[in-house]
Amino acid sequence: xxxxxxxxxxxxxxxxxxxxxxxxxxxxxxxxxxxxxxxxxxxxxxxxxxxxxxxxxxxxxxxxxxxxxxxxxxxxxxxxxxxxxxxxxxxxxxxxxxxxxxxxxxxxxxxxxxxxxxxxxxxxxxxxxxxxxxxxxxxxxxxxxxxxxxxxxxxxxxxxxxxxxxxxxxxxxxxxxxxxxxxxxxxxxxxxxxxxxxxxxxxxxxxxxxxxxxxxxxxxxxxxxxxxxxxxxxxxxxxxxxxxxxxxxxxxxxxxxxxxxxxxxxxxxxxxxxxxxxxxxxxxxxxxxxxxxxxxxxxxxxxxxxxxxxxxxxx
Amino acid sequence: xxxxxxxxxxxxxxxxxxxxxxxxxxxxxxxxxxxxxxxxxxxxxxxxxxxxxxxxxxxxxxxxxxxxxxxxxxxxxxxxxxxxxxxxxxxxxxxxxxxxxxxxxxxxxxxxxxxxxxxxxxxxxxxxxxxxxxxxxxxxxxxxxxxxxxxxxxxxxxxxxxxxxxxxxxxxxxxxxxxxxxxxxxxxxxxxxxxxxxxxxxxxxxxxxxxxxxxxxxxxxxxxxxxxxxxxxxxxxxxxxxxxxxxxxxxxxxxxxxxxxxxxxxxxxxxxxxxxxxxxxxxxxxxxxxxxxxxxxxxxxxxxxxxxxxxxxxxxxxx
Numbered sequence: 130x131x132x133x134x135x136x137x138x139x140x141x142x143x144x145x146x147x148x149x150x151x152x153x154x155x156x157x158x159x160x161x162x163x164x165x166x167x168x169x170x171x172x173x174x175x176x177x178x179x180x181x182x183x184x185x186x187x188x189x190x191x192x193x194x195x196x197x198x199x200x201x202x203x204x205x206x207x208x209x210x211x212x213x214x215x216x217x218x219x220x221x222x223x224x225x226x227x228x229x230x231x232x233x234x235x236x237x238x239x240x241x242x243x244x245x246x247x248x249x250x251x252x253x254x255x256x257x258x259x260x261x262x263x264x265x266x267x268x269x270x271x272x273x274x275x276x277x278x279x280x281x282x283x284x285x286x287x288x289x290x291x292x293x294x295x296x297x298x299x300x301x302x303x304x305x306x307x308x309x310x311x312x313x314x315x316x317x318x319x320x321x322x323x324x325x326x327x328x329x330x331x332x333x334x335x336x337x338x339x340x341x342x343x344x345x346x347x348x349x350x351x352x353x354x355x356x357x358x359x360x361x362x363x364x365x366x367x368x369x370x371x372x373x374x375x376x377x378x379x380x381x382x383x384x385x386x387x388x389x390x391x392x393x394x395x396x397x398x399x400x401x402x403x404x405x406x407x408x409x410x411x412x413x414x415x416x417x418x419x420x421x422x423x424x425x426x427x428x429x430x431x432x433x434x435x436x437x438x439x440x441x442x443x444x
Numbered sequence: 445x446x447x448x449x450x451x452x453x454x455x456x457x458x459x460x461x462x463x464x465x466x467x468x469x470x471x472x473x474x475x476x477x478x479x480x481x482x483x484x485x486x487x488x489x490x491x492x493x494x495x496x497x498x499x500x501x502x503x504x505x506x507x508x509x510x511x512x513x514x515x516x517x518x519x520x521x522x523x524x525x526x527x528x529x530x531x532x533x534x535x536x537x538x539x540x541x542x543x544x545x546x547x548x549x550x551x552x553x554x555x556x557x558x559x560x561x562x563x564x565x566x567x568x569x570x571x572x573x574x575x576x577x578x579x580x581x582x583x584x585x586x587x588x589x590x591x592x593x594x595x596x597x598x599x600x601x602x603x604x605x606x607x608x609x610x611x612x613x614x615x616x617x618x619x620x621x622x623x624x625x626x627x628x629x630x631x632x633x634x635x636x637x638x639x640x641x642x643x644x645x646x647x648x649x650x651x652x653x654x655x656x657x658x659x660x661x662x663x664x665x666x667x668x669x670x671x672x673x674x675x676x677x678x679x680x681x682x683x684x685x686x687x688x689x690x691x692x693x694x695x696x697x698x699x700x701x702x703x704x705x706x707x708x709x710x711x712x713x714x715x716x717x718x719x720x721x722x723x724x725x726x727x728x729x730x731x732x733x734x735x736x737x738x739x740x741x742x743x744x745x746x747x748x749x750x751x752x753x754x755x756x757x758x759x760x761x762x763x
Contacts, residue, residue: 167592168548335544339605342502343558343612344531353557357548 175437182433185426192423196246199239207236208391216409225415228401237393238415244394245420248305249375252312256374257367259313260320261356267321268328269351279325282318290315294377298386305388308381312374323366327359334358361438368431372424379420395420448515449477450616450648451501456510458493458500470496472672473510475749478616483642483649485663485680487656487695489719493672494652495539498618501650502536503527514616532562535609539621541601545593551579551604552589558611578607582637599630603637610641618650623658631655635662656699660684665755668692671720671730674749678756688758690735691715729761737762 176182200207203224211231219226225234267278294311301307331337332355340350356363381387382396390397395416402412458471471493478484488494500507503519512519514533522530538544545554555575558564565571576586582603593601602622609617619638623631635658641647653659659666659680666683668676668691676689687693694713701707717734729735732742741761749759 335538335540336546338499338504339536339538339544339608340546340557342504342531342536343608344528344561345557349561353549354546358546360548 172437176433179433179436182430182437185429185433188422188426189430192242192419192426193246195239196242199242200236203233203235205233205236207232207240207393216405216412218409219411226409226411228398228412229405232391234412234415237398238395238419241393241395241398241416242419244305244388244392245375245378245396245423248308248312248378248394249371252309252316252374252378253367253370255309255313256317256320256370257363259317261324261363263317264321264324265328265351265356268325269332269347269355271329271332275325282321285315286318288315290377291380294381295384295386298381303386303389308378308387311381312377316370316374320363320366320370323362324356324359327362328355331355331358361435365431365435365438368427368434372427375420376424450480450515451650452477452511452513453501454511454513456497456500456512457508458496458505459508469672471500474669474672474674476667476674476677478648478650480615481642481646481648482664483651483662485659485666486650486652486669487654487659487666488669489654491719492669494654494669495620497669498536498620498650498652502534502618504536528561532612533614534616534618535612535614536618536620537602537605537609537622540625541598541605542593542625544605545601547593550590550592551575551596554593554604555579555589555608555611558608562612564612574611575607578611579604581610581641582607597630598626599633602626602630602634606634606637606641610645615646616648616650618652620652621654622651624653624655631658638662656695668695673730673759674757675731675760676756676758678758682753682756688752688756688763689731689760690737690762691731729759 205223209232211227214223214227214231215229217223217227217231219234223233223235225238227234228237263278263282267275267282290312293314294308297311297314298307301310328351332350337350337354340354345353378387378394379396379399382394383400385400387397387400388394398416399413399420402409402416406413454475456471456474457469460468460470462468474497476484486494486497496505499505501512501519503522507520510520514530517526517530519530549557552572552575555578556565556571559571559574565574572589575589579586579589584600584603584607588596593604596604602625605622622638623634626634638649638651639662642649649662651659651662663680665677666680667674668683668689670691676683676687676692678686678688683692684696687696690713694715697711697713701710713736715734716736720730720733728741728743728745729738729747732738735742739761745761747759747761749757750763751757752763
């Protein structure tokens with residue numbers, strides 16, 4: 130700031146000629162200097178700066194990649210018995226050891242991951258579609274229809290889901306399809322309530338009214354305006370619905386209602402290992418470790434995602 | 445030019461059922477007309493039903509009773525297909541420039557939606573050209589059409605809202621407090637833009653606001669609402685120089701004058717009491733509970749809406 134402390138001798142009168150007219154047009158004054166940032170990019174930038182959520186995401190991706198390529202990394206397959214090699218501890222030959230029929234635990238763990246992930250993602254996807262459609266209609270149309278539909282969903286929700294699942298598995302064959310179906314009977318209710326709440330809140334936003342005053346049909350407003358703005362809570366609910374479905378599958382498998390041998394899921398592997406837990410702890414350790422790790426990662430990632438989607442919510 | 449008004453509202457009511465036998469009479473029996481090319485101001489305090497009236501006229505809310513004649517058509521008798529075509533005639537500019545633009549859409553898509561719905565653009569390049577034209581019209585840089593709403597300032601967003609309303613070439617625009625969420629310097633910018641567009645495009649405005657000096661600046665005629673009813677309609681100059689209804693007089697006395705000497709001597713009518721809840725309005729004149737001149741007749745009968753001078757209507761027993 131030296132220029133303000135200059136000596137009086139430097140002082141000189143400013144004449145009008147000393148000023149030049151800045152050439153700023155009306156349109157140039159409206160220019161935005163910063164590079165354009167879409168909402169999704171903004172979310173990714175925030176998520177990237179959250180080390181906990183990124184750790185969760187990296188481990189999840191590792192588990193998914195291993196589920197795809199894991200069984201191919203070992204010469205052993207997941208179903209061949211070898212009664213001379215039962216209950217071996219982890220070694221360079223069998224990385225995770227073998228089970229009571231001499232099957233390679235490494236191959237079985239990643240085959241189990243495939244089944245657990247398939248169940249988790251398909252159940253969550255079906256629940257997502259059902260919940261969004263049902264909840265969207267409830268919340269957007271409202272009134273009497275909302276009351277009736279909401280009561281129906283409350284009735285379905287009041288049925289104990291484990292009981293329904295057991296009943297379904299007993300009536301039908303215990304297979305992957307039956308398990309997914311069992312998890313979808315009540316699983317979508319939560320999603321539909323989240324979407325309903327969002328729709329009720331968003332439908333009176335002025336941009337929805339503006340779209341209506343332009344002549345948009347209701348479905349266009351629902352899918353173009355309301356659902357994209359409800360994506361945050363929907364995605365967060367989804368990231369918590371996947372591990373919950375995986376866990377339910379593990380519970381069913383643990384009860385002996387899961388996929389049937391020789392196919393394996395983490396739940397059935399834990400169930401098999403339980404009887405000999407004290408003598409052969411590694412048989413329990415690997416599936417238990419991975420299912421815990423995956424649950425943890427989904428939760429960490431889901432939390433981080435929620436903060437990234439709605440920074441105002443973070444306290 | 446015909447003397448037939450562009451829009452004629454007749455005995456419009458909008459009641460909301462609040463449950464437990466209670467009805468909120470947000471808009472109660474209002475009638476007025478708007479001539480082609482004029483700006484009709486609509487003032488009143490918060491919660492008096494101004495915005496509800498505007499939204500009901502546009503049929504964003506279904507009316508409880510009444511008629512709205514636009515030229516020769518009754519807006520409330522339009523079938524869904526006709527209503528969609530009618531949307532091109534009448535548009536709305538919303539109050540909150542943050543909430544009225546979908547944060548997940550680019551400016552191109554926000555304005556382009558109007559073109560998509562009414563199939564006003566044959567292909568993508570025509571659509572882009574039209575959106576850029578509209579942005580230029582409202583004084584924005586057309587290059588910003590790929591930006592998202594949060595990248596703009598409040599005044600810029602409001603102009604995007606104006607561009608969207610103009611996209612379908614409407615003749616009538618309801619401005620629902622378009623400036624109340626903006627800074628004073630930006631308010632003038634937006635109001636001048638609206639006046640300029642009115643001149644260039646021959647628009648007719650219903651201008652809802654609670655800023656009395658701004659309404660005076662932009663309106664040809666002004667209606668004053670109180671608790672869902674219109675208490676006075678007059679030419680803008682006359683309403684401000686000779687307000688007849690006690691409520692209008694109180695409102696006018698509250699306009700601040702940018703001169704401390706005048707402001708110090710000015711007599712201000714301060715209304716006693718609170719705004720009664722619209723759920724259970726009092727008998728007779730709705731304003732009598734706060735009116736300094738109320739007499740017994742005010743409690744007995746509802747005042748009629750009478751014309752005291754040509755073009756000056758007022759609902760008060762004492763006039």
